[in-house]
Amino acid sequence: MRERSIGWPTFVALFAVLLLLGLIGWLFNAPLEMIGVGAAGLLFWHYQHMRRLSSYLWRDKRFSPPDGAGSWGVIYDGLYRLQQRNRRRRKDLAKLLKRFRQGAEALPDGAVVISADRTIVWSNQLAQRLLGLRWPEDAGQRIDNLIRHPDFVRYVSNAERSEVMVLPAPGEAMRMVEFRMMQYDNEQILLMVRDVTQWNRMEQMRRDFIANVSHELRTPLTVVQGYIEMLEDPQALPPEMWQKAHGMMLEQTRRMDSLVSQLITLSRIEAAERSDLDHEIDVPSLLNIISEEAKALGAEKAMQITLEVESGLNIKGDLMEMRSAFSNLIFNAVHYTQPEGEIDIRWYSQNGNACFLVSDNGDGIGAEHIQRLTERFYRVDRARSRKTGGSGLGLAIVKHALSHHSSKLKIQSSLTVGSTFSFVIPAELVVKK
Incomplete structure (x- = not known):
């Protein structure tokens, strides 16, 4: 114009x-x-x-x-x-x-803009989910009226903005969130919120892992060290004690070797982004070998081990990982089943998938323990696990090995009735002959 x-x-x-x-x-x-x-x-x-x-x-x-x-x-x-x-x-x-x-919603963290008097000016959707805010109903509300944790109230009232605080999420005690405040402008403050639940859990697992490894190695090392100190003075050890000392040192050395081997196996499986699934595994032959080893392992208990295998049902995958998965599940059944107990092993096809199942009539596992069985070093009965030589790493190895083969371990157990461990290999990895 x-x-x-x-x-x-x-x-x-x-x-x-x-x-x-x-x-x-x-x-x-x-x-x-x-x-x-x-x-x-x-x-x-x-x-x-x-x-x-x-x-x-x-x-x-x-x-x-x-x-x-x-x-x-x-x-x-x-x-x-x-x-x-x-x-x-x-x-x-x-x-x-x-x-x-759009940029604020794409942030990996929650963001809340609050004024100098701590009233809410704006927040993205992630912050609303983490903090339980309702938008736009909570616009203009004081944030310390909505989140009443005493530590949080003190935190937002503090003039020092460089501190970081971790607190349970409002309404979700199991979820942990990290708060960080920074000056947005002269009149407003930006409050960043991050979900650190997984990080906290991993950090706790790391601390538990170090503590458990230290404990598991300290016991056999103490035994071996004690006998070695006795050997410094051969006259102090009667001849009849030599055989016992030799057997105990050998047993504890094997225990440490088994622990280190399982740690190496678990680390290798965890470190691998994906397994080589191009090799065909003859599962029936592998299970026959493992079942014979299991029979030899449980010979003193006079166990009845039944193997039911569908011939020609092979899979593609990593032989070492799958052998670890099969053997850990079967040997666990042998270790934790009472003398003259029964163990059933099955390998069969169903709807194009390959299914593995091992069940026993042992003491069973309490429901409160089942969710944590695949954690490293988690054991229901530490004294009994130490007696059987268990390290608490077997099911963790099984979990990671199966995840590389698009499968997941399922556990069913009842006290005094027995336990069943099973998994399903998807049809795309099944080879039938």
């Missing part, structure tokens, strides 16, 4: 109209009266346009201003141009606000 303005031509035109009316009035001997009539008409015309402008500004919902001529046409055109400019600015601001909100 071409720029227009009220200048001298408008004034000259107005003066010419009044002069013309004066000349006409002079012809009729009434110049002042004609000029007065013209001025009154001009005032009425301006009044009409002013009324239309007032109505447009306060009551009219149209975007375009009224039509007008002369100087009022210039004013209306200027208003229309100003409206267009403001509309473009609003669109630009709306796009900028949309991009800001």
